[in-house]
Amino acid sequence: MTHDFDRSRRLALGRLSAASLATLSPWALREALAQSALTVGYIYVGPRDDFGYNQAHAEAAAEVKKMAGIKIVEEENVPETQAVQKTMQGMISQDGAKLLFPTSFGYFDPHMLAVAAKNPEVRFSHCGGMWTEGKHPKNTGSFFGYIDEAQYLNGVVAGHVSKSKKIGFVAAKPIPQVLRNINAFTLGARSVDPKITTSVIFTGDWSMPVKEAEATGGLADQGVDVFTMHVDGPKVVVETAAKRGKFVCGYHASQAKLAPQAYLTGAEWNWITAYKLIIDAARTGKPHPNFVRGGLKEGFVKTSAYGPAVPEAARKNADAVKAKMVAGGFDIFTGELKDNTGKVVIPKGKTFKQTDIELESMNYLVEGVIGKI
Amino acid sequence: MSTRPWQETGEAIALPILALSGGLLLFGVFVWFGGHDPIEVWKLLFVGAFGDSFSWQNTLQRSAPLMLTALCVALPARAGLTIIGGEGALVLGGLAAAGLPYLMPLPANAFGTLLLLLAAAAAGALWIALAGALRQFRGVNETISSLLLGYIAIALFKHFVEGPMRDPASLNKPSTLPIAEGLRIGGMAGYDVHWGLAWGVVLCLVAAVWLGWTTHGFATRVVGGNARAARLVGLPSHQLIITACALGGAAAGLAGGIEVAAVHTSANASLIAGLGYAGILVSFVARHQPLAIIPVAILFGGFGAAGSLLQRRMGLPDASVQVLLGFSFVLILASEALRGRLFNFGLVPKRPALPAAGQPKAA
Numbered sequence: 001m002t003h004d005f006d007r008s009r010r011l012a013l014g015r016l017s018a019a020s021l022a023t024l025s026p027w028a029l030r031e032a033l034a035q036s037a038l039t040v041g042y043i044y045v046g047p048r049d050d051f052g053y054n055q056a057h058a059e060a061a062a063e064v065k066k067m068a069g070i071k072i073v074e075e076e077n078v079p080e081t082q083a084v085q086k087t088m089q090g091m092i093s094q095d096g097a098k099l100l101f102p103t104s105f106g107y108f109d110p111h112m113l114a115v116a117a118k119n120p121e122v123r124f125s126h127c128g129g130m131w132t133e134g135k136h137p138k139n140t141g142s143f144f145g146y147i148d149e150a151q152y153l154n155g156v157v158a159g160h161v162s163k164s165k166k167i168g169f170v171a172a173k174p175i176p177q178v179l180r181n182i183n184a185f186t187l188g189a190r191s192v193d194p195k196i197t198t199s200v201i202f203t204g205d206w207s208m209p210v211k212e213a214e215a216t217g218g219l220a221d222q223g224v225d226v227f228t229m230h231v232d233g234p235k236v237v238v239e240t241a242a243k244r245g246k247f248v249c250g251y252h253a254s255q256a257k258l259a260p261q262a263y264l265t266g267a268e269w270n271w272i273t274a275y276k277l278i279i280d281a282a283r284t285g286k287p288h289p290n291f292v293r294g295g296l297k298e299g300f301v302k303t304s305a306y307g308p309a310v311p312e313a314a315r316k317n318a319d320a321v322k323a324k325m326v327a328g329g330f331d332i333f334t335g336e337l338k339d340n341t342g343k344v345v346i347p348k349g350k351t352f353k354q355t356d357i358e359l360e361s362m363n364y365l366v367e368g369v370i371g372k373i
Numbered sequence: 374m375s376t377r378p379w380q381e382t383g384e385a386i387a388l389p390i391l392a393l394s395g396g397l398l399l400f401g402v403f404v405w406f407g408g409h410d411p412i413e414v415w416k417l418l419f420v421g422a423f424g425d426s427f428s429w430q431n432t433l434q435r436s437a438p439l440m441l442t443a444l445c446v447a448l449p450a451r452a453g454l455t456i457i458g459g460e461g462a463l464v465l466g467g468l469a470a471a472g473l474p475y476l477m478p479l480p481a482n483a484f485g486t487l488l489l490l491l492a493a494a495a496a497g498a499l500w501i502a503l504a505g506a507l508r509q510f511r512g513v514n515e516t517i518s519s520l521l522l523g524y525i526a527i528a529l530f531k532h533f534v535e536g537p538m539r540d541p542a543s544l545n546k547p548s549t550l551p552i553a554e555g556l557r558i559g560g561m562a563g564y565d566v567h568w569g570l571a572w573g574v575v576l577c578l579v580a581a582v583w584l585g586w587t588t589h590g591f592a593t594r595v596v597g598g599n600a601r602a603a604r605l606v607g608l609p610s611h612q613l614i615i616t617a618c619a620l621g622g623a624a625a626g627l628a629g630g631i632e633v634a635a636v637h638t639s640a641n642a643s644l645i646a647g648l649g650y651a652g653i654l655v656s657f658v659a660r661h662q663p664l665a666i667i668p669v670a671i672l673f674g675g676f677g678a679a680g681s682l683l684q685r686r687m688g689l690p691d692a693s694v695q696v697l698l699g700f701s702f703v704l705i706l707a708s709e710a711l712r713g714r715l716f717n718f719g720l721v722p723k724r725p726a727l728p729a730a731g732q733p734k735a736a
Binding site: 041047048073074075076077078079080081082083085086087089090091093094095105106108109110128130173175176177204205360361 | 427430431434435531535544545546547565567632636637638641642643644646647648677678681682684685686688690691692
């Protein structure tokens with residue numbers, strides 16, 4: 001019985017697929033007509049309206065959509081499995097995309113590299129990966145922003161606002177990008193008052209809403225009164241902190257709408273700068289920008305407008321530091337810097353520029369951070 | 374209730390097709406309310422899932438792991454247990470496959486790959502057998518325990534991947550050391566579909582043969598039907614049930630091993646993508662019939678592939694495909710109520726008349 005079911009099903013599907021060739025031709029025609037425009041594909045790992053990482057990309061993609069001569073195709077909630085390879089290939093062969101932005105970190109290796117090898121004429125620009133000359137193909141590349149600068153400014157504001165001198169950081173995983181943000185936030189706060197400590201909790205993964213809420217509540221119980229975070233969707237941390245009557249600095253995108261009174265400022269991506277650079281190169285046929293990085297100065301990141309709870313002194317202090325950063329005269333990671341076990345991690349006299357590649361493999365928490373990797 | 378063979382066959386084909394059409398129809402109404410053209414949406418769904426060779430490869434590739442994770446639900450179910458912890462078996466299978474090269478040198482050829490997959494299957498088998506044993510010997514509800522064991526498996530997986538087994542070069546995406554080039558699983562004869570699909574289809578067929586045509590499989594089904602009666606006729610119910618759990622777990626573990634060897638090349642958090650949970654739905658829709666799992670998994674893969682195109686062409690959110698999935702599967706499950714009645718046209722009495730003495734009792 002099941003055999004018949006199976007066979008007839010396969011037969012039916014076979015016939016249907018033959019019939020579909022007819023339905024396909026109008027698509028082919030439409031694609032050919034659309035060739036004059038550059039089709040750009042955006043792939044997100046989560047929902048586009050997550051008040052976080054994916055929203056930051058989607059908002060910039062919406063800007064790109066308005067540009068003349070550009071057509072964009074988007075797909076959200078694409079897991080870092082074979083599915084993303086199929087999505088990339090689909091964007092190329094079904095939608096005629098010539099430039100792809102796979103935005104999740106996990107898309108880089110092996111997924112993007114696998115699809116890029118099969119499609120040498122298509123440009124791939126990945127967010128956050130470490131594109132390495134000689135190791136990765138020329139039609140691929142990566143871009144990222146020095147958002148730790150904005151997290152430092154978050155820290156400065158938090159340092160002024162905190163009464164308990166205890167601030168909190170809800171983090172996903174102890175990986176270099178996250179550690180760099182925790183350290184920058186702490187250094188910013190301690191530049192205001194060296195007595196301040198940052199308590200950090202790692203939830204273990206990028207999107208763990210329940211654990212994020214528990215971590216925020218737990219830290220609030222310990223007396224933490226200003227929060228920030230590095231998780232994919234900061235919504236839960238922002239709302240939980242506000243509900244507990246604490247203050248919060250945002251991350252990825254602006255969460256001011258979620259808690260207008262409790263929101264102090266935030267570290268936001270400004271991906272449109274990177275997108276424009278890469279898209280312009282694709283349109284004019286210039287070589288693909290393989291390794292693109294930038295901070296506040298280059299307009300890759302920005303800060304949210306100050307909330308009503310930010311005192312005048314904090315605004316002045318943060319604005320002054322920001323002005324120095326934009327002028328290129330401010331370094332966050334300078335010696336002598338100790339980690340939270342007392343070991344010197346940056347010797348006296350040594351200063352790391354934001355562009356220094358060593359910072360992208362950070363593996364310590366600075367003095368003043370309460371937590372363990 | 375008497376049904377003729379043509380009725381059974383007819384229903385087996387007609388019910389899912391009717392249910393699916395109903396789901397598509399409802400979805401059409403749904404998108405129409407959202408201001409989209411339903412005809413265009415239906416066309417895209419079809420083109421995305423089965424429209425051309427790319428779409429077919431897309432669909433089949435997505436269905437491959439689901440066949441294996443569905444077996445992890447179906448096989449224990451036939452022995453009478455509701456196991457929903459396939460995700461745990463899958464991640465441990467992936468971990469075992471990535472971990473075997475840490476323990477012993479492997480020949481970089483098909484034999485080495487086979488060893489990897491065996492390690493993966495063994496890890497999955499142990500994990501689900503544990504849930505079965507807890508049920509048989511300690512009376513722990515297997516549905517709950519398998520689900521919770523899944524969380525423990527994921528925690529163990531993360532501990533090893535981000536701790537002792539971490540490749541120091543994997544900075545922002547903690548992973549195990551990549552497996553050697555020669556151990557990886559490639560595409561099938563020039564197609565963009567890897568050999569995991571063949572594993573899935575073959576194992577579904579083998580499972581069907583085992584359940585339908587072997588004494589051991591028959592005994593398993595008897596135990597699943599009524600364990601107490603099975604014990605009365607001398608069947609070793611503990612042994613049969615735990616074996617069925619182990620075989621199911623082995624299938625899910627294998628799925629994890631294949632994901633590592635064919636897709637990820639190392640074990641990392643990307644492996645935890647809910648494939649084990651999707652298998653639960655596949656198995657229930659297939660009514661735990663290994664042969665039915667193949668088309669249902671392909672259908673599932675098709676929804677994934679179609680959803681992908683739908684997002685790109687219509688700008689619909691990903692959640693809309695979940696709506697379609699919801700409509701379809703609720704109707705498929707609800708259509709069970711029509712089984713044995715579809716072609717009766719009200720001619721056959723639905724149930725034997727109650728004897729006169731069986732008056733309804735007072736409430």
